[in-house]
Amino acid sequence: MQDIRVNSWTELMEVLHGESWNPALRRFRSPYVFRGQGHDAPLTTSLQRLAGNTRDIERHLVRAFRKYAEANVKTRDLLWYWLSLGQHHGLPTRLLDWTYSPLVALHFATAQEERFDQDGVIWMLNAGQTNQALPQALSDLLRREGASVFTVDMLELLGTQGRDALAFDAEMTWLDRMEAESGQPFLLFLEPPSLDQRIVQQSALFSVLSDPEMTLDVWLSGREGAARRIILPAALKWEVRDKLDGSNITERTLFPDLNGLSQWLRRYYRLRDDGVPSPDEPAPESDRRQQH
Template sequence: MREVRPQSWNELMDVLHGESWNADLNRFRSPYVFRGQGYDAPLTTSLQRLAGNTRDIERHLVRAFRKYAEANVRTRDLLWYWLSLGQHHGLPTRLLDWSYSPLVALHFATANEEHADRDGVVWMVDAARTNTHLPPALRQLLDQEGTSVFTVEMLEMLSAQGRDGLAFDTELTWLDRFEAEMGRPILLFLEPPSLDQRIVQQSALFSMLSNPDADLEAWLRQHDDAVQRVVLPAELKWEVRDKLDGSNITERTLFPDLSGLSQWLRRYYRRREDIAPPEQGRQPEDERNCQQ
């Protein structure tokens, strides 16, 4: 897997925006999706971080979330809406957060000042290339829609084929069927519905493996022509953070509510010398940074 370590802001921008020229469109359109986090943080989903059988836990989580959340939200009663909504609000799911924006990914790699003395990383994945490893039927569906990312409606159409009732397991059998056909887990990218402005502002999308136990980083290492890791050196983090703030890539814009505003103000007006390094050996849960 290719790993690059830019030494300046300009070099970092060149790497993140590299390969973005699209000759067919005669425009600059990056083929990559991005995820920012700590350098050593694993690419695990919030569901995988729970102990136990992920499939059993997932079934119970989604059932309970549907039951108790229905009174508070208006959404279509489709599994993929509920998974997207749950992921968006912190429910452990098989989904993992990504963004179309490299600057949003940089925000999540630099937002925690307590980790400013540690390297960060931005993962870059070319979804069009990972899609070449999908079953032919799924590639055909993407080609018909002229996209490289699935939508909730597209996944629901697949779920409905051969479904008997609304049981959670039957809504996912097509994933298992395609995985068996390919003889390995398959990776999909899902563009969620615009449930609120946070999803819109973060240019958010999700990745999903057909097997909720599968290791995404291991999958990517087996298809390393589609992925690269951009290491954000600790010594560059403060400059990146300040330039993101100057470019209006902040909690105030990415979490457009009073909590996001308060987060931004607390961080923006905090003096650098007042930030104590984390305790030796302590690696809190939020080491993975803000992208779930």
């Protein structure tokens, strides 16, 4: 896996938008999806971060979520809808959040001021390359649809029949059967239904590993060129954060409700008190000595 440490906003933009030219389309269309993290942490799902057997816990979580949430939401009774809805509202699932937008990923890498003393990470993952490990049935479906990621409706076309898609019973799950046929775990990307404007504004999509116990870091480790990590130095975070605010990439636009508005206002009007000089201000004498 390639690690790239950037040292300026310009370099960051060049790396994030690299390889975007699509000669077949003659348009700039990046093959990458993005994930921003405020610090260097493994690519674990919220389900994996719970203690215990992930498969057993997942079955109970989804059953209970459907039981208690059904009276409050109107959604199609398909498991992939329920998983998307649960992930969207904080339920521990096997899904992992990604975005098509590098700037949205940068927002999440710089949204936690308490982590501004730590390097952030932007994951770039080439979905077209990871799709090469998909079982034949899934590859054929993407090819027929002319797509590189799945939707809930596309997965339903495979005969998953909604609530049985993961078949939380003694039988092998649908993903397990696919994995057994292909002989290895596989990764697919799922575009969630537009449950609300938050999903739309964030250009969101989810990754799904067929093995819920395997971390994505481990799966990617044997696939050269499929992913890269952009290291965002702590010293660059304030500049990135301010330039994102100036580009209207904020909590107010990505979480379009009163909570998002309040989060943006709280952060935007907070005075910076870390003692870092402005770009035109000379560094303190002690800092200059340390540079030589």
